Amino acid sequence: MSVSNTERIGFIGLGNMGRPMASNLVRKGSDVIVCDVHPGPVAVLAQLGARTGRVADVSAGSDVVFTMLPTSAIVEDVIAGSDGVLAHAKPGSVVVDMSTIDPLVTDRLAAQAAARGVAFADAPVGRLASHAERGESLFMVGADPGVFARITPLLEAMGTTIHHCGGVGAGMRTKLVNNYLAIISCQLNAEAIALSQRFGLTLEKTLDVIHGTTATNGQLKIAWPSKVLKGDVAPGFTIDLAHKDLTLIVEAANAVKVPVPIAAAAREAFSAARSRGRGGQDFSAMVDVLCDEAGIERPRLR
Numbered sequence: 001m002s003v004s005n006t007e008r009i010g011f012i013g014l015g016n017m018g019r020p021m022a023s024n025l026v027r028k029g030s031d032v033i034v035c036d037v038h039p040g041p042v043a044v045l046a047q048l049g050a051r052t053g054r055v056a057d058v059s060a061g062s063d064v065v066f067t068m069l070p071t072s073a074i075v076e077d078v079i080a081g082s083d084g085v086l087a088h089a090k091p092g093s094v095v096v097d098m099s100t101i102d103p104l105v106t107d108r109l110a111a112q113a114a115a116r117g118v119a120f121a122d123a124p125v126g127r128l129a130s131h132a133e134r135g136e137s138l139f140m141v142g143a144d145p146g147v148f149a150r151i152t153p154l155l156e157a158m159g160t161t162i163h164h165c166g167g168v169g170a171g172m173r174t175k176l177v178n179n180y181l182a183i184i185s186c187q188l189n190a191e192a193i194a195l196s197q198r199f200g201l202t203l204e205k206t207l208d209v210i211h212g213t214t215a216t217n218g219q220l221k222i223a224w225p226s227k228v229l230k231g232d233v234a235p236g237f238t239i240d241l242a243h244k245d246l247t248l249i250v251e252a253a254n255a256v257k258v259p260v261p262i263a264a265a266a267r268e269a270f271s272a273a274r275s276r277g278r279g280g281q282d283f284s285a286m287v288d289v290l291c292d293e294a295g296i297e298r299p300r301l302r
Contacts, residue, residue, distance in 0.1 A: 010062030014041035018068035059088035091117035124175035142171035228284035240279035
């Protein structure tokens, strides 16, 4: 599918998710200018036909600027810093942040953008880097209806599922709720499977039983059999990123006075895994971490 509009697109942040998403925009016909602190992915996009530049160049030369960056502090600096996106953005342009950050930062950035006559949307991403490569990402969008309609063709070039979750900030908050359940499920699964192996149960039969009851969940039924349970802990979504998101979840919940004790406990389990040098592994590897600590053989499907 080619992109149906003629807007000039900026893309800042070409990491594991940003690079394939920007690549899909280029392949599907968008005029794209990209920027990243690392030259490697910039060169990859240039080979595909993207233009390259600094943050100021990207902002001044774009009608819609996407950011896909690792932390709240970096997002705020890149967008609202003294030489950031808003300092060079044209009135009437749109900034779309696809990072996963503190929703209060999202709110603050949206207000600063509005003061400069720039629209703002948050569109954090669901699914994995492998989905991004295939143009199958899921987006949770917070935006005014008119802005949502404007950016939808661009999101369709990068993904297959787009949810308009509400006004600005609703996408980010939806992402935190979603990741809360996904990451907590990972920790619960790790503990349950480790216990099953200590009991001497057959992994295959244990899974058969779980998947036939309400105890089942998508992580255990869909993701784990193709990841840790077959011995693959190469990162799709790392333990480090899961820890970061749990921290955002705990802090965002505390800000609105919602207690999340399970999230806090799970975060410390992920902290322990990181302290053992496992932060770069896929978050399904939490079961290996737990089994190693308990002296249990790592569970593997035959």
